[in-house]
Amino acid sequence: MISVIILTKNEEKDIPLCLTSLHWCDDVHVLDSGSTDKTIEIAKQFEAKVWNNVFESFGKxxxxxxDHISSKHNWILFLDADEIVTDKFKLAMYEAINIANIEVAGFYCCWKMMLEGKWLKHCDNFPKWQFRLMRKSRARFTDFGHGQKEDKVDGQIKYIKEPYLHFGFSKGWYQWIERHNKYSTLEAVARLQNPQSIKNIFARHGSVRNQALRSWLSKLPGWPFLRFFHAYFLNFGFLEGIPGLIYCTNMGYYEFLIQIKIRELSRNRVNKK
Structure with a gap:
């Protein structure tokens, strides 16, 4: 009923748990972008079908x-290698697609951000929505910031409120910081070149609303500190102990990187005129 596609590159640490959580699926595909570790070997051990393509961006x-993977089923779930499908999330997906009428093109899904075995419900502003479960041939993706969002959707997008698990820190803080330094550059370019309409702050869909909020809030002086203060104090992130403090501090730092890179890009743009 559901085919799964996992994007990978050097995911030997995370992909075993991801694939183990998909024991119920008879059509798992791994789209790799040049792994040099045991990612492909592990995927084949789990009898996943392996495909290869050079990575340009998440949307592409x-x-x-x-366009190129021959999925068996009419519904496609996109996962990252550091994400795990729980039994409750699986059941929620089946229930959702069983009652979905022909107008439904797909579903926004949300995750539980996990750090040191703790769910960062308050720090991570749960729920955050991404378009992850779609009916075949009813939508596309487009790049946005360091990630992607839905594009050319033919029909309605609904919500699956039961979350899956996301282990975004499984490879350690060095890797997280290195990766988010790259992400902050992409996010800065996106926020500068694709300004969001202020009316999108009041949009019904959380995915649209959150993008607009990030775009406008990043213009505020002191926004990185406010990002930390909001998550840690106003959203009760302090209840999540040391993991909560570490996460909120790093998210404030991430917004700081985005803000100074927007400033640098703006100055370069002016100097070129």
Whole structure:
């Protein structure tokens, strides 16, 4: 009933648990972008079908998967290797697609951000929505910031409120900081070149609303500190102990990187005129 596509590159640490959580699925595909570790070997051990494509961006990679992977089922779930499908999330997906009428093109899904075995419900502003479960041939993806969002959707997008698990820190803080330094550059370019309409702050869909909020809030002086203060104090992130403090501090730092890179890009743009 559901095919799964996982994007990978050097995911030997995370992919075993991800694939183990998909024991119920008879059509798992791994789209790899040049792994040099045991990612592909592990995927084949789990009898996943392996495909290869050079990574350019998340939006392009997901569209490549839609165009070139022959999925068995009419519904496609996109996962990252550091994500795990729980039994409750699986049941929620089945229930959702069983009652979905023909107008439904897909579903926004949300995750539980996990750090040191703790769910960062308050720090991570749960729930955050991404378009992850779609009916075949009813939508595309487009790049946005360091990630992607839905594009050319033919129909309605609904919500699955039961979350899956996301282990975004499984490879350690060095890797997280290195990766988010790159992400902050992409996010700065996106926020500068694709300004969001202020009316989108009041949009019904959380995915649209959150993008607009990030775009406008990043213009505020002191926004990185406010990002920390909001998550840690106003959202009760302090209840999540040391993991909560570490996460909120790093998210404030991430917003600081985005803000100074927007400033640098703006100055470079002026100097070129």
């Amino acid at each position: 990679q997901r569209n490549y998967a839609l």
